[in-house]
Amino acid sequence: GAVVSQHPSRVICKSGTSVKIECRSLDFQATTMFWYRQFPKQSLMLMATSNEGSKATYEQGVEKDKFLINHASLTLSTLTVTSAHPEDSSFYICSASDAGGYGNTIYFGEGSWLTVV
Amino acid sequence: GENVEQHPSTLSVQEGDSAVIKCTYSDSASNYFPWYKQELGKGPQLIIDIRSNVGEKKDQRIAVTLNKTAKHFSLHITETQPEDSAVYFCAVRNYGQNFVFGPGTRLSVLP
Numbered sequence: 001g002a003v004v005s006q007h008p009s010r011v012i013c014k015s016g017t018s019v020k021i022e023c024r025s026l027d028f029q030a031t032t033m034f035w036y037r038q039f040p041k042q043s044l045m046l047m048a049t050s051n052e053g054s055k056a057t058y059e060q061g062v063e064k065d066k067f068l069i070n071h072a073s074l075t076l077s078t079l080t081v082t083s084a085h086p087e088d089s090s091f092y093i094c095s096a097s098d099a100g101g102y103g104n105t106i107y108f109g110e111g112s113w114l115t116v117v
Numbered sequence: 118g119e120n121v122e123q124h125p126s127t128l129s130v131q132e133g134d135s136a137v138i139k140c141t142y143s144d145s146a147s148n149y150f151p152w153y154k155q156e157l158g159k160g161p162q163l164i165i166d167i168r169s170n171v172g173e174k175k176d177q178r179i180a181v182t183l184n185k186t187a188k189h190f191s192l193h194i195t196e197t198q199p200e201d202s203a204v205y206f207c208a209v210r211n212y213g214q215n216f217v218f219g220p221g222t223r224l225s226v227l228p
Binding site for chain 1: 149151153158159160161162163166206215216218219220221
């Protein structure tokens with residue numbers, strides 16, 4: 001299947017700082033990428049959908065100014081957690097789809113563990 | 118919006134036995150139904166999927182069956198092995214909409 005790479009896999013940052021997570025589709029062009037957050041023993045919670053070259057669409061309750069998403073190319077999307085706080089500590093996962101995002105399946109990255117201290 | 122339920126939430130089977138996980142959904146227009154396996158600390162991995170024009174699909178020890186009338190689909194794992202132990206998520210998508218995931222099933226295969 002298609003490969004989606006996410007980096008870093010683990011990151012620790014100080015409270016108040018910003019951290020960037022990258023999501024790359026390695027062997028296909030991802031017109032749409034999705035960002036999820038997952039709490040322990042829970043399902044995936046969609047945070048936002050990003051389409052290449054346009055602004056991301058955020059789910060209700062997700063602060064767009066706190067979770068900045070950029071999808072500048074067909075193979076890269078980034079999630080920046082700004083002014084991070086301990087409650088932002090979580091497992092963040094991206095996924096990517098070709099064919100416009102809604103006409104095909106999605107493949108997930110390996111996830112990024114964020115710990116804010 | 119779409120509502121996806123998944124049962125059971127936990128499942129323990131003896132190695133070699135079969136495991137079945139069921140998902141029900143609410144939107145009759147949904148047309149794509151993948152299953153993902155998530156191991157601890159990793160991202161979900163697509164293991165099998167089925168589209169609405171197919172009733173059953175099989176890939177070695179894994180199969181998925183779909184009942185569109187009843188709006189449910191099931192994951193079947195035969196001859197389970199310890200490495201099958203993971204959390205399994207079903208997902209549902211209506212063309213043009215995002216995926217909606219089930220709450221997950223924690224499968225434990227006991228040696």
